Amino acid sequence: MSHDTSSDPRIVVAEVAAAGLAKHLPQLPRQHQRELQPVVGPLRQHVATLRYSFLPPRQAAEQGLLDPIESAGASLLRSWDELSRLQKPSERMAASWVRFAGVTLAGLRRRLLEGEPRFSHSIEAVWGSVAHVESIAERLWRLKIDAGRLGKFTVVTNLPGVSSGDVRAFAVLPPRRIGGEISQGMLIEAEGEGEPGAPALPVGRSEGEVEAALREAARELGVRV
Structure with a gap:
């Protein structure tokens, strides 16, 4: 049985995280750019492969499609402690995108296997x-x-x-x-x-507010919802 991963909000938001990360990475100091580029470079392709696999979440996990995404999330989170010390506004925004992407991608497997295809299940x-x-x-x-x-x-x-x-x-x-x-x-x-x-x-009104915020971020980054 296929699953429409192309429109699954949990995977769409993973692409938002990858796109925002790629956009803001150049705002980090060069040392951090060099350290993160091997993680950020292939990330959007990994997410795209998952998004257009049309596999049920458990089958996608069994085929290893979540492994590089989850690994990237863990790597991004490990970098947060040092990035959190940055002071320039543009650097702090970029660092916050690194953190958002790390938190979102590191938890993607759990949300896909245990949650529902809704925007309220697409973030931590x-x-x-x-x-x-x-x-x-x-x-x-x-x-x-x-x-x-x-x-x-x-x-x-x-x-x-x-x-x-x-x-x-x-x-x-x-x-x-x-x-x-x-x-x-x-x-x-x-x-x-x-x-x-x-x-x-x-729940309640917050579910719609979360969805609106995520749709707006997707629109700004050119990610199709």
Whole structure:
């Protein structure tokens, strides 16, 4: 039985991650470009091979189509600790794309085998502890969220009433500038509650907001949805 991998949102978002990474890689210092190029160079082709394989997820996994993508994600995540120290705005944006791609690609196998072909299942959404809240403009706050195994993320939100120590669900999304700051995700509505790093799933209005953000990123990068 074939599977329309060409329109599966989980694979489409993997291509968004690869395309955004390729676009922003030249903004990194040359040393980091050289280190990451062997990973980034073939990545989009690996994702395209998966996207147009028309194989059910389990069969694609058995044939090894997920292996190079998962390996690339792990390599990108290993580079984040050093990249997180970069200071120039363009370098920080590129570093955030490296992180988004790493998180997204490293978890692709699990989402394909355990999730559903929906945008809400195409990204990593987890519970996190709000470590810091700072007002950066009227009705705009910068949050530092500790997501346990995934580390700490910066999220810019217009949602009032968020306090340090709160446990909130958030989705790791393509980075974007909001109020002059780089936001690496979005607070979401999710059922129940979990420890930092535990999986969450967007529900209600958040499911549509996540899909809209991912479609917009795909449009900007020229990725067909």
